[in-house]
Amino acid sequence: MKTFIAFCSLLSIAASASAQEWINPVIKDYGKIKFYKNAELVPDKNTEYKMVFDLTLDSQGDSINKGLNKIARAINLLGASGVPKEKMYLVGIIHSNTTSVILSNEAHRKRTGKDNPNMDLLKVLTENGVKFYVCGQSLAHRGIDIAEMNPYIDLSLSAMTSLTYFQYRGYALMP
Template sequence: MKNFVKSYYLESFVCFLIANLLSIAAFAQEAHYPIVKGHGGIFDIQEATAFPDPTLQYKIVVDIKEGAGGHKSINASLNNLARIANLHGMGGVPKENIDIVAVIHGEATISILSDISHENRYGTPNPNTDLIRALLEGGIKLFVCGQSLRARKIDARELTPGIAISLSAVTLVTTYQLKGYAVLSY
């Protein structure tokens, strides 16, 4: 009887271990980057039953105000821009049907400094530079709030190339919202 109990517990443990390893393998997927290369990795969800409509024109304006939490970290809100584009791309929406505009302000403003300006101010190159380039190459339009620039004493020449300046975050968001863009905020 003792051997039967040991055998039963051993078999149960082995089955438990195999089931856990299989579930881990199911979740251990590689990230995909269909629109913004190398950033904003997303995963294929085989169980999903709701997807974006690939025939729609997705117009999204994103209000980015959160900082990175340090001068050596990638700004998670900027990375979410890549995720938004990649999620729509993974969902079957063609790149030409994805129009994402972002306005960066508040604490996030320092995330878009050029490497030289970031290094002069904080002693390290901007960790967001590659992400910003990938976002621009992915077709995402990036604006910075002019009011945030002035409040932080940042000159337009200190920005990473490709960043446009708006009068304010508020006026950019309201203008695009009135043009029919969905508003997201990070």
């Protein structure tokens, strides 16, 4: 029995030692992933990846928006698999409860008393080729003026028409 327990303990330690570490290979500090070199199905580095993210989830307090972090995770997964940035076409359509991520630090401070916690991630994502659009209808419903937008966001007429526009152009919808 002691031999069996010792064997199980050793097996457990070995399994822990071989566990993959969390990494951020492309977008540092955001979108951490575990990369498995022995995975059967991985992104093909010769394929163009066109994704449109439907961003509707609100940030939690002072933390970054989960949808933005999801985009960072997608870039990290693709990058870790050897997909070059030139083959990544990612777009974020911001609407509904996510609309506040578009606020500049000044506008965010006026509304909440704090800087926009998403500014650094938005900057890094746009530097990595991600394009962001905010739904004009959501701005109107939330009383946000386009002058309050940060420089990483462009205006679209609506999320409804923008999501359709990108899907018709071959972008996979990422809810």
